[in-house]
Amino acid sequence: MEGLSMTSSPPQSLEDRVRSIVAEHRDDRGALLPILHAVMEDMGHVDPAAIPILADELNLSRADVYGVITFYHDFRQTPPGRKTVRICRAEACQAVGAAQLADNAKERLGVGFGETTPDGSVTLEQVFCLGNCATGPSVQVDGRLYGRVSPAQLDGMLEVGA
Ligand code: FES
Structure with missing residues:
Protein backbone atom coordinates (compact mmCIF):
# COMPACT_ATOMS: atom_id res chain seq x y z
CA MET A 1 0.00 0.00 0.00
CA GLU A 2 3.06 2.31 0.21
CA GLY A 3 2.68 3.11 -3.48
CA LEU A 4 -0.75 4.58 -2.78
CA SER A 5 0.36 6.87 0.01
CA MET A 6 -1.10 9.98 -1.66
CA THR A 7 -4.59 8.49 -1.61
CA SER A 8 -5.89 6.64 1.39
CA SER A 9 -8.27 3.71 0.92
CA PRO A 10 -11.89 4.33 1.81
CA PRO A 11 -12.64 2.92 5.26
CA GLN A 12 -15.19 0.47 3.91
CA SER A 13 -13.38 -0.83 0.84
CA LEU A 14 -14.27 -4.33 -0.26
CA GLU A 15 -10.94 -5.56 1.07
CA ASP A 16 -11.50 -3.96 4.47
CA ARG A 17 -14.99 -5.41 4.72
CA VAL A 18 -13.90 -8.90 3.72
CA ARG A 19 -10.92 -8.92 6.07
CA SER A 20 -13.07 -7.68 8.91
CA ILE A 51 -11.80 -14.54 -3.68
CA PRO A 52 -8.05 -13.74 -3.52
CA ILE A 53 -8.58 -11.95 -0.21
CA LEU A 54 -10.38 -14.95 1.29
CA ALA A 55 -7.75 -17.31 -0.08
CA ASP A 56 -5.00 -15.20 1.46
CA GLU A 57 -6.74 -14.90 4.82
CA LEU A 58 -7.60 -18.59 5.11
CA ASN A 59 -4.44 -19.97 3.53
CA LEU A 60 -6.42 -21.63 0.76
CA SER A 61 -5.95 -21.57 -2.98
CA ARG A 62 -8.18 -19.28 -5.03
CA ALA A 63 -9.47 -22.41 -6.77
CA ASP A 64 -10.55 -23.84 -3.41
CA VAL A 65 -12.54 -20.72 -2.57
CA TYR A 66 -13.99 -20.45 -6.05
CA GLY A 67 -14.95 -24.13 -5.97
CA VAL A 68 -16.95 -23.70 -2.78
CA ILE A 69 -18.68 -20.56 -4.07
CA THR A 70 -19.75 -22.26 -7.27
CA PHE A 71 -20.71 -25.54 -5.58
CA TYR A 72 -23.28 -23.98 -3.25
CA HIS A 73 -26.09 -22.24 -5.09
CA ASP A 74 -26.66 -19.91 -2.13
CA PHE A 75 -23.56 -17.93 -3.04
CA ARG A 76 -24.02 -15.50 -5.87
CA GLN A 77 -21.18 -13.59 -7.49
CA THR A 78 -23.20 -10.73 -8.88
CA PRO A 79 -25.29 -8.22 -6.96
CA PRO A 80 -28.94 -9.24 -6.60
CA GLY A 81 -31.69 -7.29 -8.32
CA ARG A 82 -33.79 -4.75 -6.46
CA LYS A 83 -36.30 -7.52 -5.86
CA THR A 84 -35.52 -11.23 -5.32
CA VAL A 85 -38.23 -13.73 -6.22
CA ARG A 86 -37.67 -17.32 -5.13
CA ILE A 87 -39.92 -20.09 -6.38
CA CYS A 88 -40.08 -23.37 -4.49
CA ARG A 89 -39.28 -26.31 -6.75
CA ALA A 90 -39.52 -29.10 -4.18
CA GLU A 91 -41.93 -31.98 -4.54
CA ALA A 92 -45.00 -30.73 -2.71
CA CYS A 93 -45.00 -27.45 -4.59
CA GLN A 94 -44.21 -29.14 -7.88
CA ALA A 95 -47.36 -31.23 -7.39
CA VAL A 96 -49.54 -28.13 -7.24
CA GLY A 97 -48.21 -26.00 -10.06
CA ALA A 98 -44.72 -24.77 -9.24
CA ALA A 99 -43.36 -25.86 -12.61
CA GLN A 100 -45.84 -23.65 -14.41
CA LEU A 101 -44.98 -20.73 -12.14
CA ALA A 102 -41.31 -21.28 -12.88
CA ASP A 103 -41.86 -21.40 -16.63
CA ASN A 104 -44.04 -18.29 -16.53
CA ALA A 105 -41.50 -16.36 -14.48
CA LYS A 106 -38.60 -17.29 -16.75
CA GLU A 107 -40.55 -16.37 -19.85
CA ARG A 108 -41.82 -13.10 -18.47
CA LEU A 109 -38.47 -11.97 -17.11
CA GLY A 110 -36.34 -13.45 -19.88
CA VAL A 111 -33.89 -14.90 -17.35
CA GLY A 112 -33.20 -18.29 -15.83
CA PHE A 113 -32.84 -19.24 -12.20
CA GLY A 114 -29.92 -17.54 -10.53
CA GLU A 115 -30.08 -14.65 -12.98
CA THR A 116 -31.07 -11.02 -12.77
CA THR A 117 -32.96 -9.05 -15.41
CA PRO A 118 -30.67 -6.78 -17.43
CA ASP A 119 -32.22 -3.67 -15.84
CA GLY A 120 -31.34 -5.01 -12.38
CA SER A 121 -34.96 -5.04 -11.24
CA VAL A 122 -35.58 -8.71 -10.42
CA THR A 123 -33.43 -11.70 -9.50
CA LEU A 124 -35.13 -15.06 -10.02
CA GLU A 125 -34.10 -17.99 -7.84
CA GLN A 126 -35.31 -21.49 -7.16
CA VAL A 127 -35.37 -23.01 -3.71
CA PHE A 128 -36.12 -26.49 -2.51
CA CYS A 129 -38.72 -26.14 0.24
CA LEU A 130 -39.64 -23.00 2.09
CA GLY A 131 -41.31 -24.89 4.94
CA ASN A 132 -44.75 -24.01 3.58
CA CYS A 133 -45.53 -27.29 1.86
CA ALA A 134 -49.20 -27.56 2.88
CA THR A 135 -50.10 -24.35 1.11
CA GLY A 136 -48.01 -24.48 -2.04
CA PRO A 137 -47.04 -23.49 -4.52
CA SER A 138 -44.84 -21.27 -2.40
CA VAL A 139 -42.99 -18.15 -3.47
CA GLN A 140 -40.77 -15.85 -1.44
CA VAL A 141 -40.37 -12.22 -2.42
CA ASP A 142 -37.60 -10.32 -0.64
CA GLY A 143 -37.86 -12.73 2.27
CA ARG A 144 -41.66 -12.59 2.54
CA LEU A 145 -43.43 -15.90 2.05
CA TYR A 146 -46.57 -16.41 -0.03
CA GLY A 147 -48.62 -19.61 -0.36
CA ARG A 148 -51.09 -20.95 -2.94
CA VAL A 149 -49.61 -18.57 -5.47
CA SER A 150 -51.51 -18.48 -8.75
CA PRO A 151 -49.91 -17.56 -12.07
CA ALA A 152 -51.74 -14.22 -11.97
CA GLN A 153 -50.44 -13.49 -8.47
CA LEU A 154 -46.94 -14.35 -9.55
CA ASP A 155 -47.27 -11.93 -12.46
CA GLY A 156 -48.06 -9.21 -9.93
CA MET A 157 -45.05 -10.17 -7.80
CA LEU A 158 -42.78 -9.87 -10.81
CA GLU A 159 -43.86 -6.29 -11.45
CA VAL A 160 -41.17 -3.79 -10.61
CA GLY A 161 -42.28 -1.68 -7.69
CA ALA A 162 -45.00 -4.17 -6.72
S1 FES B 1 -42.19 -28.12 -0.98
FE1 FES B 1 -42.52 -26.03 -1.40
S2 FES B 1 -42.60 -25.19 0.59
FE2 FES B 1 -42.09 -27.24 0.95
Whole structure:
Protein backbone atom coordinates (compact mmCIF):
# COMPACT_ATOMS: atom_id res chain seq x y z
CA MET A 1 0.00 0.00 0.00
CA GLU A 2 3.06 2.31 0.21
CA GLY A 3 2.68 3.11 -3.48
CA LEU A 4 -0.75 4.58 -2.78
CA SER A 5 0.36 6.87 0.01
CA MET A 6 -1.10 9.98 -1.66
CA THR A 7 -4.59 8.49 -1.61
CA SER A 8 -5.89 6.64 1.39
CA SER A 9 -8.27 3.71 0.92
CA PRO A 10 -11.89 4.33 1.81
CA PRO A 11 -12.64 2.92 5.26
CA GLN A 12 -15.19 0.47 3.91
CA SER A 13 -13.38 -0.83 0.84
CA LEU A 14 -14.27 -4.33 -0.26
CA GLU A 15 -10.94 -5.56 1.07
CA ASP A 16 -11.50 -3.96 4.47
CA ARG A 17 -14.99 -5.41 4.72
CA VAL A 18 -13.90 -8.90 3.72
CA ARG A 19 -10.92 -8.92 6.07
CA SER A 20 -13.07 -7.68 8.91
CA ILE A 21 -15.67 -10.42 8.28
CA VAL A 22 -12.90 -13.02 8.23
CA ALA A 23 -11.59 -11.71 11.54
CA GLU A 24 -15.03 -12.15 13.11
CA HIS A 25 -15.44 -15.74 11.90
CA ARG A 26 -11.89 -17.06 11.70
CA ASP A 27 -12.42 -19.42 14.63
CA ASP A 28 -15.76 -20.76 13.42
CA ARG A 29 -15.79 -24.42 12.58
CA GLY A 30 -15.10 -24.88 8.85
CA ALA A 31 -14.56 -21.13 8.65
CA LEU A 32 -14.99 -20.67 4.90
CA LEU A 33 -18.72 -21.42 4.78
CA PRO A 34 -19.73 -19.15 7.68
CA ILE A 35 -17.48 -16.46 6.24
CA LEU A 36 -19.09 -16.73 2.81
CA HIS A 37 -22.55 -16.54 4.40
CA ALA A 38 -21.45 -13.45 6.33
CA VAL A 39 -20.09 -11.85 3.15
CA MET A 40 -23.41 -12.57 1.42
CA GLU A 41 -25.29 -11.01 4.30
CA ASP A 42 -23.08 -7.95 4.31
CA MET A 43 -22.78 -7.36 0.56
CA GLY A 44 -25.63 -9.30 -1.03
CA HIS A 45 -23.17 -11.33 -3.10
CA VAL A 46 -19.61 -12.65 -3.06
CA ASP A 47 -17.74 -10.32 -5.36
CA PRO A 48 -15.08 -12.20 -7.37
CA ALA A 49 -12.58 -9.64 -6.04
CA ALA A 50 -13.12 -11.14 -2.59
CA ILE A 51 -11.80 -14.54 -3.68
CA PRO A 52 -8.05 -13.74 -3.52
CA ILE A 53 -8.58 -11.95 -0.21
CA LEU A 54 -10.38 -14.95 1.29
CA ALA A 55 -7.75 -17.31 -0.08
CA ASP A 56 -5.00 -15.20 1.46
CA GLU A 57 -6.74 -14.90 4.82
CA LEU A 58 -7.60 -18.59 5.11
CA ASN A 59 -4.44 -19.97 3.53
CA LEU A 60 -6.42 -21.63 0.76
CA SER A 61 -5.95 -21.57 -2.98
CA ARG A 62 -8.18 -19.28 -5.03
CA ALA A 63 -9.47 -22.41 -6.77
CA ASP A 64 -10.55 -23.84 -3.41
CA VAL A 65 -12.54 -20.72 -2.57
CA TYR A 66 -13.99 -20.45 -6.05
CA GLY A 67 -14.95 -24.13 -5.97
CA VAL A 68 -16.95 -23.70 -2.78
CA ILE A 69 -18.68 -20.56 -4.07
CA THR A 70 -19.75 -22.26 -7.27
CA PHE A 71 -20.71 -25.54 -5.58
CA TYR A 72 -23.28 -23.98 -3.25
CA HIS A 73 -26.09 -22.24 -5.09
CA ASP A 74 -26.66 -19.91 -2.13
CA PHE A 75 -23.56 -17.93 -3.04
CA ARG A 76 -24.02 -15.50 -5.87
CA GLN A 77 -21.18 -13.59 -7.49
CA THR A 78 -23.20 -10.73 -8.88
CA PRO A 79 -25.29 -8.22 -6.96
CA PRO A 80 -28.94 -9.24 -6.60
CA GLY A 81 -31.69 -7.29 -8.32
CA ARG A 82 -33.79 -4.75 -6.46
CA LYS A 83 -36.30 -7.52 -5.86
CA THR A 84 -35.52 -11.23 -5.32
CA VAL A 85 -38.23 -13.73 -6.22
CA ARG A 86 -37.67 -17.32 -5.13
CA ILE A 87 -39.92 -20.09 -6.38
CA CYS A 88 -40.08 -23.37 -4.49
CA ARG A 89 -39.28 -26.31 -6.75
CA ALA A 90 -39.52 -29.10 -4.18
CA GLU A 91 -41.93 -31.98 -4.54
CA ALA A 92 -45.00 -30.73 -2.71
CA CYS A 93 -45.00 -27.45 -4.59
CA GLN A 94 -44.21 -29.14 -7.88
CA ALA A 95 -47.36 -31.23 -7.39
CA VAL A 96 -49.54 -28.13 -7.24
CA GLY A 97 -48.21 -26.00 -10.06
CA ALA A 98 -44.72 -24.77 -9.24
CA ALA A 99 -43.36 -25.86 -12.61
CA GLN A 100 -45.84 -23.65 -14.41
CA LEU A 101 -44.98 -20.73 -12.14
CA ALA A 102 -41.31 -21.28 -12.88
CA ASP A 103 -41.86 -21.40 -16.63
CA ASN A 104 -44.04 -18.29 -16.53
CA ALA A 105 -41.50 -16.36 -14.48
CA LYS A 106 -38.60 -17.29 -16.75
CA GLU A 107 -40.55 -16.37 -19.85
CA ARG A 108 -41.82 -13.10 -18.47
CA LEU A 109 -38.47 -11.97 -17.11
CA GLY A 110 -36.34 -13.45 -19.88
CA VAL A 111 -33.89 -14.90 -17.35
CA GLY A 112 -33.20 -18.29 -15.83
CA PHE A 113 -32.84 -19.24 -12.20
CA GLY A 114 -29.92 -17.54 -10.53
CA GLU A 115 -30.08 -14.65 -12.98
CA THR A 116 -31.07 -11.02 -12.77
CA THR A 117 -32.96 -9.05 -15.41
CA PRO A 118 -30.67 -6.78 -17.43
CA ASP A 119 -32.22 -3.67 -15.84
CA GLY A 120 -31.34 -5.01 -12.38
CA SER A 121 -34.96 -5.04 -11.24
CA VAL A 122 -35.58 -8.71 -10.42
CA THR A 123 -33.43 -11.70 -9.50
CA LEU A 124 -35.13 -15.06 -10.02
CA GLU A 125 -34.10 -17.99 -7.84
CA GLN A 126 -35.31 -21.49 -7.16
CA VAL A 127 -35.37 -23.01 -3.71
CA PHE A 128 -36.12 -26.49 -2.51
CA CYS A 129 -38.72 -26.14 0.24
CA LEU A 130 -39.64 -23.00 2.09
CA GLY A 131 -41.31 -24.89 4.94
CA ASN A 132 -44.75 -24.01 3.58
CA CYS A 133 -45.53 -27.29 1.86
CA ALA A 134 -49.20 -27.56 2.88
CA THR A 135 -50.10 -24.35 1.11
CA GLY A 136 -48.01 -24.48 -2.04
CA PRO A 137 -47.04 -23.49 -4.52
CA SER A 138 -44.84 -21.27 -2.40
CA VAL A 139 -42.99 -18.15 -3.47
CA GLN A 140 -40.77 -15.85 -1.44
CA VAL A 141 -40.37 -12.22 -2.42
CA ASP A 142 -37.60 -10.32 -0.64
CA GLY A 143 -37.86 -12.73 2.27
CA ARG A 144 -41.66 -12.59 2.54
CA LEU A 145 -43.43 -15.90 2.05
CA TYR A 146 -46.57 -16.41 -0.03
CA GLY A 147 -48.62 -19.61 -0.36
CA ARG A 148 -51.09 -20.95 -2.94
CA VAL A 149 -49.61 -18.57 -5.47
CA SER A 150 -51.51 -18.48 -8.75
CA PRO A 151 -49.91 -17.56 -12.07
CA ALA A 152 -51.74 -14.22 -11.97
CA GLN A 153 -50.44 -13.49 -8.47
CA LEU A 154 -46.94 -14.35 -9.55
CA ASP A 155 -47.27 -11.93 -12.46
CA GLY A 156 -48.06 -9.21 -9.93
CA MET A 157 -45.05 -10.17 -7.80
CA LEU A 158 -42.78 -9.87 -10.81
CA GLU A 159 -43.86 -6.29 -11.45
CA VAL A 160 -41.17 -3.79 -10.61
CA GLY A 161 -42.28 -1.68 -7.69
CA ALA A 162 -45.00 -4.17 -6.72
S1 FES B 1 -42.19 -28.12 -0.98
FE1 FES B 1 -42.52 -26.03 -1.40
S2 FES B 1 -42.60 -25.19 0.59
FE2 FES B 1 -42.09 -27.24 0.95
